[in-house]
Amino acid sequence: GQSLEQPSEVTAVEGAIVQINCTYQTSGFYGLSWYQQHDGGAPTFLSYNGLDGLEETGRFSSFLSRSDSYGYLLLQELQMKDSASYFCAVGRNYGQNFVFGPGTRLSVLP
Amino acid sequence: EAGVAQSPRYKIIEKRQSVAFWCNPISGHATLYWYQQILGQGPKLLIQFQNNGVVDDSQLPKDRFSAERLKGVDSTLKIQPAKLEDSAVYLCASSTHRDPNYGYTFGSGTRLTVV
Numbered sequence: 001g002q003s004l005e006q007p008s009e010v011t012a013v014e015g016a017i018v019q020i021n022c023t024y025q026t027s028g029f030y031g032l033s034w035y036q037q038h039d040g041g042a043p044t045f046l047s048y049n050g051l052d053g054l055e056e057t058g059r060f061s062s063f064l065s066r067s068d069s070y071g072y073l074l075l076q077e078l079q080m081k082d083s084a085s086y087f088c089a090v091g092r093n094y095g096q097n098f099v100f101g102p103g104t105r106l107s108v109l110p
Numbered sequence: 111e112a113g114v115a116q117s118p119r120y121k122i123i124e125k126r127q128s129v130a131f132w133c134n135p136i137s138g139h140a141t142l143y144w145y146q147q148i149l150g151q152g153p154k155l156l157i158q159f160q161n162n163g164v165v166d167d168s169q170l171p172k173d174r175f176s177a178e179r180l181k182g183v184d185s186t187l188k189i190q191p192a193k194l195e196d197s198a199v200y201l202c203a204s205s206t207h208r209d210p211n212y213g214y215t216f217g218s219g220t221r222l223t224v225v
Binding site: 004031033035042044050093097101102103 | 114141143145150151152153154155158160165166201203210211212213214215216217218219
């Protein structure tokens with residue numbers, strides 16, 4: 001089976017940097033994705049790490065360490081609109097489907 | 111391009127009743143997924159289609175849930191009979207590439223309340 005762990009809540013102020021961690025246990029690990037979901041909205045794809053290391057996309061970066069079964073999402077220059085839930089998801093079946101973590105609710109304060 | 115369309119947006123039914131949800135993926139997307147998201151939790155995969163074939167339905171409660179994608183385009187998910195614990199948002203997602211770098215595109219979901 002698969003299990004993923006994320007902090008349930010994180011709070012930060014505008015302009016700050018925040019890191020959301022994800023640890024996982026799974027067989028047949030293929031890669032790690034991150035999704036953002038605003039209240040009442042659909043999850044939207046942020047990033048994917050298939051290899052160890054850091055991937056950067058604008059203000060967001062994502063990191064993966066396969067040997068540690070660990071990844072994180074780094075959000076820089078936080079804005080109020082970043083307040084949302086963030087889910088890590090492990091890819092299996094050669095990345096054909098993903099198992100989602102429980103999610104981290106990020107609150108950005110003025 | 112148009113997004114993933116789902117209907118209805120909301121549904122309230124009594125337990126033991128039946129309900130059906132519809133999804134129309136992005137044009138050309140061969141892979142379609144149904145996820146169940148209970149409030150405060152991450153989405154849970156119910157079933158994955160590749161064109162009109164089922165790839166993974168290992169977590170679909172087959173005694174009450176069924177899904178089809180007859181022509182490899184739109185899809186229907188049915189619950190019969192519904193239980194209180196089926197109250198959740200049912201999300202449909204689609205993808206076109208086998209490369210997971212492209213991620214999924216999710217629809218807005220159907221919020222089901224079973225009373």
